[in-house]
Amino acid sequence: MNIVSVENLNLTYEEKGNKNHILKDISFEVEKGEILGIVGLSGAGKTSLLRTLNLLHKPDNGKIIFEQEDITKLNEKTVIPIRKKIGVVFQHFNLFRNKNVYNNIAFPLLLEKIDKEEIKKRVEKIADEIGLTERLNAYPSQLSGGEQQRVGIARSIITNPDLILLDEPTSALDPMITKIILDLVLDISIKRGLTIITVTHDMDVVKRICDKVAYLKKGTLSFFGETHEFFASLTTKEVSEFENEFLTDFEKIKKRESDEKKFIRVVFWGANTHESVIWDTAKDMDINVNILYGKIEELKKGPFGSLILEISGKQSMNFIKNLKEKVYYLEVI
Amino acid sequence: MVEQLLKATGETFYMVFFSGFLSLLFGLPLGVLLYITSRSEGKKKIYFVLDTLVNIFRSIPFIILVLLLIPLTKVLIGTIIGSNAAIFNLTIAAIPFMARLAENSFNTLPSGIIDSARSLGTTNWQFISKVLIPETLPDQISNFSVMLINLVTYTAIAGAVGAGGLGQLAINYGYYRFQWDVVLYCVIILVLISQLIQFAGKKISTNLRK
Incomplete structure (x- = not known):
């Protein structure tokens, strides 16, 4: 009611x-x-x-x-x-x-x-x-x-x-x-x-x-x-408006930008937050995955994780496509 | 001489006490009215009228006010000389003064406290009696002592037109008969009275301030 x-x-x-x-x-x-x-x-x-x-x-x-x-x-x-x-x-x-x-x-x-x-x-x-x-x-x-x-x-x-x-x-x-x-x-x-x-x-x-x-x-x-x-x-920009810690990390991250590298923000929610989704997806691919920022927090109704990954390698686009299906939200920054 | 000084001191106290009491009795509610009307939409006209009246009465020099009030004093008190006539004049002069001081203190009430009171569902009357006055009480005590000291000064002026009290004694004996020692004694007593009021007011006000 x-x-x-x-x-x-x-x-x-x-x-x-x-x-x-x-x-x-x-x-x-x-x-x-x-x-x-x-x-x-x-x-x-x-x-x-x-x-x-x-x-x-x-x-x-x-x-x-x-x-x-x-x-x-x-x-x-x-x-x-x-x-x-x-x-x-x-x-x-x-x-x-x-x-x-x-x-x-x-x-x-x-x-x-x-x-x-x-x-x-x-x-x-x-x-x-x-x-x-x-x-x-x-x-x-x-x-x-x-x-x-x-x-x-x-x-x-x-x-x-x-x-x-x-x-x-x-x-x-x-x-x-x-x-x-x-x-x-x-x-x-x-x-x-x-x-x-x-x-x-x-x-x-x-x-x-x-x-x-x-x-x-x-x-x-x-x-x-x-x-x-x-x-x-929230878009990445909005997150940085709200969270100080994220903002500082994000600014450092942006300095590493180059053509071969892709940056993605991934959000996990609920049951699969603690699963190793990223490694399972990356396992058989020719790519490098680097975690630049990561946090898992307990919301009132369950765990909530967010990561920023740096990806390089030939199969980057494939990796992003596959990963997108397994996580709650994914954004290419 | 001592006898006359004592009698005059008594008269001054009598005038200050009663005019002070009456000024508080009418001045504080007038202050509340000024505060409330200045803040509520639709009552701005009432505020304008009250505000202007207060300004007019506060602008008139006390001695002129006494002269202007002679016909009214005569009707209401029956005489224009003596302490009771003076109390009437003093009260009329002090009410707008007290009201303005009270209003100024009410205006210092933080808006957060007003929000609090409104949110808790106070009626207008509950707001005045349980929030506005209790929250500004230490300031109102200071205001009251300022007004009383003002009244002490006014009684001395009223003495010039036959009110009695220390003012009249100083003028009759000292000024007209060149007995400067009497003037000195009167002034000393007036200063002591003012000091006493100031001291007591400050003490009470400080004790009430939390």
Whole structure:
């Protein structure tokens, strides 16, 4: 069942008399329990898209169907009950500075007429789940980034929302804390059957937690589908835009280019990722195969490998043709 | 002499206390109104009117304002001299001042916090009472002490037109009768009062800042 469907969404900003078309005709849907990653380069409209989903930005036209209701028809007042069902976690945490951790987490409950004892019970339960029990009396300024983001997550899930929006939740954190926070998000999403939409430019986040990917390019949705399909669909140039490590290697590789040599990028997915497909194919041919770059990563739904090979020899074209049939994706660079 | 100084000090305190209280009571909500109307589409006209009124009242020199308010003071207070009439004048002068200070502090609230509050589904009223004011409280305390010190100065000016208090004592005895020692004592006490307010305001504000 779809929890959110976005249909032909358009968003423009008026800036100094100029109309900026931020989102162009975006359509996608998210099923209950899924984790969707919205990715793209800076300025592609990722955060704007996320902000329209709880109407922090009002789109110009198009529909956002949340649990069978088109929320774009609501105003700042009538959208309140919807917002209470959608938790939001921000890049810079956005905690209330003059409230301690307890009151930050309890804040959404304090807006309702809920018994103080009940609130206390629920805050303590969440704090225990997320590892904040020791810090309930601290103020945000006394917390580390990782702790602040835990508070942000606790605050967003205390009302048992149906959907969580994460806006670059880990980009202000170091890699170690990022891993811990992502594991926490994954753990919560599984335990509570939460649907999550996260904006990120970090491909590790996508690989680790996302079931599906929406890839924005200058305001248009250039890809929407399963995570492994997304990684396979990226051109070599796009991969180098997203992944630093790959970019450095790729630039070195390009310097080796010559007429006799061919470069190919090969992508493996699922069961055959760990098989020796390349050697089996190359075995009886008169060619040289040289691995210039290689990586196998565990996506949420299985292993995903990508290689860059340098091939020389008479049967190069044959090798490429045969190999293409055995791998998930192959591109001659 | 000491007796007169004590009496005048008491009157100054009385005027500053009540006009301060009333200015806060009306000035802070006016500040909230300025902040809210400046930020919501469709309420820009209301903001323009309020903003202009605040500017006008803040531009009029206090002594002129007192003169302009004479008919109104007479109707509302029954007299134009004495501490109560002065409290009315002081309050009218301080409300726009307090409102503007409050608005400026509200404007420093980071947009991220506003996003947070909106995302969590706060109503307008919940936003004001649970986010806007608590989050800017340390600044509002500082603003309040700035306004009180301003009121101390204003009481001295009001003294020139019969409000009583240290200002009037300094003018009557010191300025008109050349008793410069009285002027000195009055000034010393006024400085001490200002220092006290500043100190207390800073202390409270620092303690509240987390």
